[in-house]
Amino acid sequence: xxxxxxxSRLRWSIGLLAVAVLVPTGWxxxxxxxxxxxxxxxxxxxxxxxxxxTMISRTGLGHxxxxxxxxxxxxxxAGHLGETPTHEVEVGYQVVDAxxxxxxxxxxxxxxxxxxxxxPAFRDVHIDRRRWRLYTYRDTAQGITVTAGERYDSRRDVLxxxxxxxxxxxxxxxxxxxxxxxWSVRRALAPLVTLADLLRHRSTACREVVVxxxxxxxxxxxxxxxxxxxxxxxxxxxxxxRFSADVAHELRTPLASTMINLDxxxxxxxxxxxxxxxxxxxxxxxxxxxxxxxxxxxxxxxxTDMPRERVDLCAVARAVVDVLRATHxxxxxxxxxxxxxxxxxxxGYGPALDALMRNLVENALRHAPRRxxxxxxxxxxxxxxxxxxxxxxxxxPAERREAVFERFHxxxxxxGDGFGLGLSIVQRAxxxxxxxxxxxDAASVHGLLVRVTIPF
Amino acid sequence: xxIIVVEDDVRLGTAIKxxxxxxxxxxxxxxxxxEGLEALRNQSVDLVLLDLGLPEKDGIEVITEARRLKVxxxxxxxxxxxxxxxxxxxxxxxxxxxxxxxxxxxxxxxxIRSLARRAQGLADNQLESGALSLNLSSLEVIYRNQxxxxxxxxxxxxxxxxxxxxxxxxxxxxxxxxxxxxxxVSPNALEVLVHALRRKLSxxxxxxxxxxxxxxxxxxx
Numbered sequence: 001x002x003x004x005x006x007x008s009r010l011r012w013s014i015g016l017l018a019v020a021v022l023v024p025t026g027w028x029x030x031x032x033x034x035x036x037x038x039x040x041x042x043x044x045x046x047x048x049x050x051x052x053x054t055m056i057s058r059t060g061l062g063h064x065x066x067x068x069x070x071x072x073x074x075x076x077x078a079g080h081l082g083e084t085p086t087h088e089v090e091v092g093y094q095v096v097d098a099x100x101x102x103x104x105x106x107x108x109x110x111x112x113x114x115x116x117x118x119x120p121a122f123r124d125v126h127i128d129r130r131r132w133r134l135y136t137y138r139d140t141a142q143g144i145t146v147t148a149g150e151r152y153d154s155r156r157d158v159l160x161x162x163x164x165x166x167x168x169x170x171x172x173x174x175x176x177x178x179x180x181x182x183w184s185v186r187r188a189l190a191p192l193v194t195l196a197d198l199l200r201h202r203s204t205a206c207r208e209v210v211v212x213x214x215x216x217x218x219x220x221x222x223x224x225x226x227x228x229x230x231x232x233x234x235x236x237x238x239x240x241x242r243f244s245a246d247v248a249h250e251l252r253t254p255l256a257s258t259m260i261n262l263d264x265x266x267x268x269x270x271x272x273x274x275x276x277x278x279x280x281x282x283x284x285x286x287x288x289x290x291x292x293x294x295x296x297x298x299x300x301x302x303x304t305d306m307p308r309e310r311v312d313l314c315a316v317a318r319a320v321v322d323v324l325r326a327t328h329x330x331x332x333x334x335x336x337x338x339x340x341x342x343x344x345x346x347x348g349y350g351p352a353l354d355a356l357m358r359n360l361v362e363n364a365l366r367h368a369p370r371r372x373x374x375x376x377x378x379x380x381x382x383x384x385x386x387x388x389x390x391x392x393x394x395x396x397p398a399e400r401r402e403a404v405f406e407r408f409h410x411x412x413x414x415x416g417d418g419f420g421l422g423l424s425i426v427q428r429a430x431x432x433x434x435x436x437x438x439x440x441d442a443a444s445v446h447g448l449l450v451r452v453t454i455p456f
Numbered sequence: 457x458x459i460i461v462v463e464d465d466v467r468l469g470t471a472i473k474x475x476x477x478x479x480x481x482x483x484x485x486x487x488x489x490x491e492g493l494e495a496l497r498n499q500s501v502d503l504v505l506l507d508l509g510l511p512e513k514d515g516i517e518v519i520t521e522a523r524r525l526k527v528x529x530x531x532x533x534x535x536x537x538x539x540x541x542x543x544x545x546x547x548x549x550x551x552x553x554x555x556x557x558x559x560x561x562x563x564x565x566x567x568i569r570s571l572a573r574r575a576q577g578l579a580d581n582q583l584e585s586g587a588l589s590l591n592l593s594s595l596e597v598i599y600r601n602q603x604x605x606x607x608x609x610x611x612x613x614x615x616x617x618x619x620x621x622x623x624x625x626x627x628x629x630x631x632x633x634x635x636x637x638x639x640x641v642s643p644n645a646l647e648v649l650v651h652a653l654r655r656k657l658s659x660x661x662x663x664x665x666x667x668x669x670x671x672x673x674x675x676x677x
Contacts, residue, residue, distance in 0.1 A: 245537055249509045252536035256558035257468035263561035264475045275474070283467045 006192070010185045015178070026167075033162055041155050042122060045135040049148035052093055053139050061097070061142060090154040092132075098143035109149050124152075191219050199226075207234045247294055250421060254287035293421045296355055300428045306349045313344040313353065313378045313385055320357045321376060324365065333368035333391065335361065338377035344385050346456055348433045356429035359422035360389040360450050367393030367448065385454045392447040401439040426452070457572060457612065458482045458500065458633045462492035462518070463507040463534075468557075472505065475561050480595060480611040481568070482636035489513030496527050500632045503571055505564075508535035508546065516549050523550035530571040534559065569593060576619055583618040586675035588661065590618055599657050599676075609634055610653050617662065617672040626669040 092109035096102050100114050112127050112134075123134045131152040138145045191212060198210055209227040212219065261280035299306075321337045328335065357376065364374040368391040377388045396404055405423055430437045435454040442449040459481045463469040473485040486492050489510040495501060496518075504522075508515035519531055533551040535542070543554050552574075553567050569581055569592050583590040587600045595611060597604045606614065612634045617625055627646065634649070635641045650670060654662055663671045 245539075248538065249536035252557040253465045253468055256534075256536075257465065257471045259558045260468065260471040260475055260561050260564070264471070264478070267478075267561075276471070279467060279471060283471075286467065 007185050007189055010188075011181060014181055014185075018177075029166075030163070034159060037155060037158055037162070041133070041150060041158075042135070045133060045148050045150050046121075046137070048091070048093075049135050049137045049146045052095070052148065053137060053142075053144070053146045056095065056144065056146070057139070057142055061103070061144065090151040092149045094147040094149070096145045096147075103144065108151075109147075112147075112149070188216075191215050195219065195223065250290045250294065251287065254283045254290060258283040258287065290421065293359075293425060297421065297425050297428060300352055300355065300425065300432065303349060303352075303432060306351060308347055309350060310345055311348050311350045311353055313346065313387065314339045315343065316350065316353050317357055317376055317378050317387075320354060320361060324358070324361055328365060332370065333365055333372035333374045335365065336373065336375040338375060338379075340379050344378055344380060346385055346433075346454060348454070349429075352429040352432050356426050356452065357387060357389075359425045360387070360452075363422045364389050364391035364393070364448070364450075367391055369393060373444075381453065383456055385456065387452040387454070388449060390442040390444075390447060390449040392442065392444045395441065395446045395448045396439060404439070405437075426450075430454075457502045457615065458484070458636050459503045459505060459568065460492060460495050460501050461485045461505045462487070462489065462510065462515070463505070464488065464510050465507075472564070476565075476568070477608065479565055480608040480615070482612060482634055484637045489515060489518040493518050493521055495637075496522050496529060497525060499637070500629060501529050502575070502633065503568060504529055504531045505568075506531055506533050506551070508533060508537055508542070516545060519546065519549040519551050530575050532567055532571055534564075566593075583615065583621075585618060585621045585672060586677055588618070588657065588672075588676045590615060599661075604656050606653070606656065609649055610656070613649055614653060614672075617670060621672045622674040624665045624668050624671045630669060 092106035093104065094102065094106070094109050094112060095104035096114050102114060105112075109127060109132075112125070112132075121135060121137070123136070125132050125134055127149070132149045133152060133155070134147055134149045136145060136147045191214070195210070195212055195215075198212070202210070207230070209230060210223055212223050215223055258280050261276040261283060265276035265280060317337060317339060321335060325335055361374060361376055368374050372392045374389070374391045377386075377390075379386050379388075405427055427437055430452055433454045435452050438451045438453075440449040440451060441447070459476060461469060461472050461476070461483055463472065463485070464487050469485045469487065473483045476483045484495065486495060487510075490513045492504065492506065492510075493513065496504060506515050506518060510518070515533065515535065519533075522529070522531070530552045531550065532553045532555065533546045534555045534557060535546070536557045538556045546554055552571055555564065555567060572592070573579070573581065581592040583592065589598045590596075590611075591598075592615065597606055597611070597614065613630065616630060616633050631641065631646060635645070650662055650664070658676075661672065661676050663673060665671055
């Protein structure tokens with residue numbers, strides 16, 4: 001039963017439930033019928049005895065005495081009971097006087113002997129190996145005892161007839177019921193089969209939603225959930241596709257300039273004035289930088305390998321500034337570091353925070369003018385730590401600040417060196433710390449101020 | 457031949473501009489799609505080298521809009537998008553050729569020559585007029601069976617006149633093609649250039665049509 005089908009489960013459970021309900025109720029109904037038939041027959045038996053007694057009292061005892069000792073002819077029961085006509089004599093009488101003399105007896109009850117009054121009014125006895133039901137009535141006024149008897153066979157025939165009448169249609173109905181059950185179960189499960197077919201024949205590249213016409217209430221949530229899942233997968237695929245296209249652009253462009261420059265360099269210095277080789281080198285550096293950034297971004301997407309630890313933001317800032325000062329051109333912008341006296345501790349991802357600050361400062365240095373000014377500040381601000389990086393470059397107009405956060409976005413004024421990639425890294429690292437990133441106007445006339453607020 | 461390069465990457469843009477200038481083309485390098493479209497609409501441009509992933513206005517939009525404005529200038533797309541769909545999309549929008557980054561300078565030059573040939577209805581890379589022949593691929597100039605060394609500008613001027621041999625080429629058209637968008641061109645720079653060319657070839661190789669421009673006759677002797 002590892003993979004029972006809903007259909008067979010339904011068929012079995014409905015079938016078993018039907019049996020569990022029908023058998024006891026049928027049994028109860030049968031018992032009830034039996035009791036009623038017995039009560040009815042007993043009443044008839046008693047009434048027959050009284051009737052006989054009344055007749056005897058009208059005609060007088062004397063008339064009975066004349067035929068004393070001679071059994072009466074059996075009284076055949078007329079009509080049909082059940083399937084077969086009943087010819088057997090199933091009813092009988094006996095009249096006994098006060099002295100125990102049998103005054104009147106039917107042939108079938110002759111071997112009964114003298115029925116004595118005083119015992120129970122109704123009795124079950126065996127006469128000629130047949131079970132009889134007897135009713136004995138003592139008429140003290142006339143001094144006679146009247147006994148009416150009925151063979152049990154007769155009652156059985158009545159019962160059988162009743163059973164046939166009620167049970168046969170039911171029994172005939174059962175196979176029909178089974179067929180109807182199968183049909184309705186199959187019909188109810190048809191949408192599931194359709195859904196399975198739809199899903200089976202769906203290609204992996206298919207982006208369309210599954211439409212199941214007339215889906216029942218129970219299946220619609222499944223269809224909706226599936227469609228939601230398909231849509232999310234579609235979006236994820238689309239994002240991946242765009243990401244790889246953007247990655248291709250980020251990497252192929254510096255590769256292209258490397259190749260063009262090297263081709264020019266090969267043609268000789270008369271051709272290119274000797275500038276191609278340094279340019280090719282710079283292009284390769286740009287390629288290396290972008291590769292690093294892409295890898296960093298990919299690493300930040302998955303934090304399972306990154307430990308969450310206590311990090312001092314001041315120490316991270318100092319390390320970032322040290323590295324950037326060492327590699328930065330002498331005639332570039334100056335880099336200022338503003339730190340509080342006490343360390344700023346928080347629990348977070350050290351490498352992510354390092355990447356965040358490094359990319360913010362690198363962007364600022366790239367956009368600051370020659371001999372411009374870039375500052376990195378770390379401070380407490382209420383229940384949060386704040387990192388601020390400002391430059392005195394051209395800034396970003398307020399209406400385009402949203403757009404620069406898009407991955408791989410390139411501002412027309414930037415030098416095209418993975419501007420958006422840097423901000424994507426910043427944004428991702430900020431999200432890891434539930435931090436907010438704001439682009440603001442720098443204190444100087446123009447220039448950009450990026451504020452990252454990390455709640456503790 | 458005036459070529460516009462629309463590429464937002466500084467290093468690639470400068471590298472292409474420098475390399476093509478050494479191949480005797482006049483190159484203007486622009487960094488946004490909007491600037492590229494502007495140049496296409498307002499100037500006589502012989503060929504556009506267009507990157508697709510541009511800030512503000514995407515390369516495909518530039519092509520679509522340029523074609524909508526009935527600009528017939530050949531457009532050579534250079535892009536990092538190498539999927540078949542984006543190729544089809546680019547060509548369907550109206551690009552004439554498609555190059556995937558990275559590419560070699562030789563390939564770039566060959567495709568530019570091929571597009572220029574197609575635009576001028578030429579079968580090969582050879583321009584000939586009597587005793588004068590120009591090889592557009594090797595940049596070799598032969599006159600009366602002698603090799604002639606020309607500067608880039610001289611070659612560019614001669615190529616332009618040879619392409620339209622037997623017809624008068626207007627001054628403005630020559631300046632646009634040879635000097636491109638350069639603003640610091642002295643008023644008599646063209647005269648000086650023509651004079652230098654005549655000295656290397658022969659005085660009768662280039663005719664002056666006063667008030668209009670210059671012309672190379674059909675059968676130079």
